[in-house]
Amino acid sequence: MTANITGNTTSNAAADGIRQVSGTRGTSVVLQDLSRSFGATRALDGLSIEMAPGELVALLGPSGCGKTTALRIVAGFESADSGAVLIDGRDISSVPSNHRDMGMVFQSYSLFPNMTALDNVAFGLRMRKIGAADRRKRASEQLEMVGLAPQARQFPHQLSGGQQQRVALARALAIEPRVLLLDEPLSALDAKVRLQLREQIRTLQQRLGTTTLFVTHDQEEALSMADRVGVMSHGKLEQIAAPDELYEHPATAFVAEFVGIMNRIPGELQDGGTVTALDKSVPVMNQSADVSPGPVDVLVRPEGLRLQAVENGNGIVTTRTFLGSVTRVGVLLSGDVTVQIDKPSAEAAALAPGSSVSVTLPGDPVLVAPRS
């Protein structure tokens, strides 16, 4: 099956003159300056993303940030007020959703209740006028691919939530879509199934090389599955980058706080691009940010703070959470500020709650945000 899909996609690609990235196959997707308002609400405000063929991009953001609207515009269920969606360089804004060749997996269970799992998967092939025998064979192969061959004859209500979403994935992939769209497909599932399905989706996506846009509000999901993660807020893209880049070098305070855990420590922003916090002046990473000199918050990750047991230090250990190789230590600083600091578990053993510690900044550039 894999070979079959690869063959087809490549031949289509050649015919359409796709811009191919070496070693990948699939379709390029460009979201060009998309804007969309619903009444007075600006759901999308000039969103631009370029996706390379075969790439999995996750759109991450709080609810109402516009990520689902973006996905629905790509799918053709919504139209943009301005901007364009380019597939292989061609503007598809005027193409109706049923001619876009996009497989979609929805948040809610979307299987057709009147059809068996097999008929659900075969539906898209039927719409493409593929003969009964051929489509049954291909649909069976797809079900096998998601590990549900034994359930082929069952109706959706006889399947568990995880199984239903796997059938929905098989159904979306059966049409060999140019783009795969995933609209929070895991959010209705319980934690264990979610983890399994997450891995299954990523493995299949990489094997088939289908360009995939994945919308989620779960940062762990986005960071673990995507090649690149786009963090959205108020209809705008705050930053799009590889997961590690996003975590280590967040471009804005919003990204910093939305992705991973972030401490806020009161500081004083100086004119020369430095900030003073915990009795130390350190360079500011986001100097262009809309923050004026004066009181600010310094944003530091739990692993970005130094912690030492000392007599009469500037903090007191309040909590200790064992996370495996590291232990997260909660420290109360003066001014009722609590920070979380990660220490190797062996070193943290000595830091009993109630003991006095000193918390310092190592001197690396930090992010600042307006005082909250």
Added chain:
Amino acid sequence: MASIIRARRGGPGGRPPGSAPNAWRWVVLIVAGVYFLIPLWSALRFAGIKSFGSVVSEDGFTSSLGLSVRLAVVTTVITIALMLPTTVYVHLRLPKVRRLMEGITILPIVIPPVVLIVGVLQIAPGSLKNTPYLLALVYVILAMPFAYRAIDAGLRALDLKTVVEASNSLGAGWINTLWRVVLPNLRTAMLSAVVLTVALVLGEYTMASLALYQTFPVWIYVNSQTSGQVSVAASLLALFVTWLFLMAITVIGTRQSRKTGGGSVTLFTVARQETRGN
């Protein structure tokens, strides 16, 4: 009738049999049963079994029943043709209008039939006044509340928007989506709408009599003036046939709905699709 109001057995929160609420259930059932069955039994005693044989040969029976059946068919076709696309459209594109629709569709129940038919007879063009199918047009309005609610309940159980979008994304246009995805899942709801419409048309008296057409109920009344026993036998027959019809729908609907995941089917509610845990 019992099967239509049948309580679902088991399920979460179900009480063990024999407990107090269950006993009350039986009391209510028996009281209601007595209330409904005594008149029926009396009517049967009055008419006598023999009258049933002579109903069919009675003057005007065939023509009046024929007219009622024709009206039922025409009314049902128009009702479904109007209400199905409207309700689907409202669900998909104008969800905000749903409350308004509910309000509008309740109007025919609030407005007395006499008012409706007198008004219609005043303003209807002559060509329509001369055909009994004018009644079918008015019956469509009368059937609207029932048809709308039945179809609305079916659509609510379906998650129409997601299913339609899924079908679209798989390459199906509007016709295919309606024909292969929406309609098959509305079978029970439409069956309910059809049954309610047919039952309403077969039993409607006021309008037919004011418009001077001898439909089956009008014939039963007219006939009761001359031959009381036969007319009572005819109404019992009509009741029994309608009841059989309702039973058939409920049984078929439930079987269909079981297959695709619903529970038992009642006339207004199509049981929501159940999903087992993950």
